[in-house]
Amino acid sequence: MSVKLEDIVSLCKRRGFIYQGSEIYGGLAGTYDYGPLGNALKRNLRDEWLKFFVDGWDDMYLVDTAVLMNRKVWQASGHEQTFHDPLVECSNCHMRFRADQVKDKCPNCGKENTFGEPRQFNMMLKTNIGPIDDERSITYLRPETAQGMFVNFKNVLYSYQPDMPFGIAQIGKSFRNEISPRDFLFRTREFEIMEFEFFIKSEDSDKYFEKWRGDMQSWFKHLGLPAEKIHEVEMGEEDRAHYSKRTIDFEYDYPFGRAEISGLADRTDFDLKNHQEKSGVNMEYRPKDGGAPFIPHVIEPTWGLDRHVLAVLANAYSEDEQGGEKRVFLKLPAKLAPVKVAVFPLLKNKPELVKKAREVYEMLKKQVEGEVMWDDNGNIGKRYRRQDEIGTPHCITIDFQTLDDDTVTIRNRDTTEQTRQKIAEISLA
RNA sequence: GCGGGAUUAGUAUAGCGGUAGUACGUUUGCUUCCCAAGCAAGAAGCACGAGUUCAACUCUCGUAUCCCGCACCA
Secondary structure (H helix, E strand, O other), rough: OOOOHHHHHHHHHHHHOOEEHHHHHHHOOOOOOOOEHHHHHHHHHHHHHHHHHOOOOEEEEEEEEOOOOHHHHHHOOOOHOOOEEEEEEEOOOEEEEEEEHHHHHHHHHHEEEEEOEEEEEOOOOOEEEOOOHHHEEEHHHHHHHHHHHHOOOHHHHHHHHOOEEEEEEEEEEEOOOOOOOOOOEEEOOEHHHHHHHHOOOOOHHHHHHHHHHHHHHHHHOOOOHHHHHHEEEEHHHOOOOOOEEEEEEEEEEEEOOEEEEEEEEEOOHHHHHHHHHHOOOOOOOOOOOOOOEEEEEEEEEEHHHHHHHHHHHHHHHEEEOOEEEEEEEEOOOOOOOEEEEEEEEOOOOOOOHHHHHHHHHHHHHHOOOOEEEEEEOOOOHHHHHHHHHHHEEEEEEEEEHHHHOOEEEEEOOOOOEEEEEEEOOOOOO
């Protein structure tokens, strides 16, 4: 029995992971807000990604560029043009076609004169810079973070004189005016992307495409996502983005079906070449060995952060039976768990237990990297269940024996088994 | 954006043209209480806006959001 999306949505709301955006006003389609636990999970994912793909490399430069960019960026990148095609919709079969490619007869259903007025279906969220709301002030919330890295290519070259190959990495928000947001965090209008542009010589493109493809597989393994739920899909020419020569989608088996979580694209020199042409700025890389300058070729691996949150949650969601009762727990890898360990006094109305538990709690807060949670509410079983539901790997309980011999029980989330350990020697392995 | 369905407390659900129920959760208290125990007390809800009606959570229309299909996903 696989997990249902609605179970995850319900748990996320109940426990403070993720809420519908603008909820008290009836929501706003395609937006979600991360509560404290969801944000902690997301932050842990970001941190892991940075460790995995950025911090470990000498030649990877992390930037954080503006969401708002000069409109010319989107003209040069081809985004504006690709999306300014007016479309018409057949009132009979509801198929849409580019207005300049059809006449009066619908190519799908064959009916005539079923087209209404051509309409813009712009996937970019348009906005105006400055108080004057006219054509000249138009720009867009970025539909991808990549352009921020391309337009700073020269800056990074000047500042760091990097050796080829090297990468420019970024984590940030992107915006797309999706026609139909769907499937919880999967298709939203505002989302976070982790990605890097890897600059190489064009003859090395196959080599690095394969290199990052392998590392992407390792990354999913690192997160505990099962290999059998990850699928590489080679995109056909008609499915590829306008800038891509080759694209592999990494798809994940979500509760609602198989869908993209990550992608790997060979963007060639498309972007840098266009920016050189449109901006007039030289985008060439000068080899240090005196070789001929050239515009680098780009391999771009990209990861949808919110889609990772969803995949990790779906993968972690588990149910079992404890004493005849259903138990819901998140089997999150410890490195992703929002709360690393929780501390309980067995009874909250015994001051000596509470005092001792407070000491352990304070001690662990200093020792443990990540959040330590205190809970003295209700009875001990309820507290275990609460922590299970948010995926806390370990719970430590201070009982009467603790007062005698300074030992505590450490309870494992997945097995519910307990071991007794000396306070001074607590190990959360 | 199209077609269909749905929306009642934090969650899951019942219900009726005439004062809104249940379960779990939650809050407070009691309890030497290790896997959602027990007892007592409490807070909390008909998505929003119009219309019909003496009276609307209930009927009608619109809007929003979610779910399912289609399309879209550069």
